[in-house]
Amino acid sequence: MPETIIVIGAGHGGAQLVDSLRAGEFGGNLIMIGDEIHRPYDRPSTSKGLLSGSVELERTFLKREQFYVDNKIDLRLGTSVSEVDRKARTVRLSTGERLTYDKLVMATGARARRLTAPGADLDGVFYLRSLADSQAIAGRLGPGKRLAIIGGGYVGLEVAASATELGCRVTVIETQKRLLARVAGAEIAEFYCQVHRAAGVDVLLDTVLEGFTGEGSVKSVRLTDGTEILADVVVVGIGSIPNAELAAAAGLAVENGIVVDDCGRTSDPAIFAIGDATNHPNDVIGKRLRLESVPAAVGQARAAASAILGRPKPFHELPWFWSDQYDIKLQIAGLSQPDDQVVVRGDPGNNRFAAFYLREGRIVAVNSVNSAKDFVVGKRLITEGRVPGVGRLADPAVPLADA
């Protein structure tokens, strides 16, 4: 059993890891180092309830402050790890201090991809990854404010919904011909496009950003066709990049994330990595991937803790994810591809339906809208490798379990 475990990153994965280690009766030193000033909080809320003001800050923290005291977790916030020395088994902190570990866990997450367009450094151009980002953006939103969002992915669309609820005038600018191009099926993208337009959001597809104008502060967004869109605030949501530089500098294998096995083991037996920062294998979908989802970070944290405690329980769960926009809940399980057969069950016009994606007859993914039952049963059918009758699957009168 290791004497000292150091966790780098105090986010979803880090919080679950320390919890699982103590629940698994790890009695040694446990140090968690996070570069944000807040203790671990619910990151998805930063584009949803926290931004719209419907969720109080205190409710977003994953654990009470007392949890860290009671469980003797040495939580060092506002502190980053700048170097890992694998030979000496030490980490160097931004405070200059060096700490020695027996096991090290990298739970460093990902960061927002930045724009290089002219004017991207003007005041009022924001990225959203953290609670601090969310608070800074929220401080600029309000009735009548003009918000331009660059990128029609989940983060952009959730911000669009939250800002619309706050009375802002919102424009979404997306380069692709449809929304959610990387992450959801075309049916879902079309549905959300209509929902946002009905809510008053100006959704511009197939539209390319040239840059921003303004002196000191952003005044407008300029498109390549010459159009200028006035903006008091801009939020850029164009994807994220894994925080894997620390691992790479330490000589660990990195390829679209820190390369780990199904228990989070890296190429160094003393070092584990979990969450958004990792490229991990998944037997359920039969390939390696880097996921940005809370369930994956939490599942990987549990698996890494089990391996550190000498009772390995590998992580192989069907990828799943959710998104809240207005009063509509999207739940996605499995990964669809553009050439999958699509079967829609229910009526998108009623804001309640599910799109099932079939490959060689089997259900490989479900995208459900306000339809939790389809999501839960669909998840099971995917894991079972069910080959449904297409007519039965499309017919809401047939119980999904019998499709």
Ligand SMILES: Cc1cc2nc3c(=O)[nH]c(=O)nc-3n(C[C@H](O)[C@H](O)[C@H](O)COP(=O)(O)OP(=O)(O)OC[C@H]3O[C@@H](n4cnc5c(N)ncnc54)[C@H](O)[C@@H]3O)c2cc1C
């Ligand atoms: C706006 C937004 C909305 C989201 N919505 C959803 C959703 O609806 N559903 C869902 O499943 N997922 C959602 N996600 C993704 C989800 O938040 C992540 O998958 C999850 O947070 C991953 O957990 P993690 O522990 O790997 O990383 P994180 O939670 O990002 O934690 C990593 C922490 O490590 C810190 N760190 C990095 N490097 C260092 C260092 N060198 N030293 C010290 N600390 C360091 C980071 O600052 C961060 O605090 C959303 C993400 C964002 C940004």
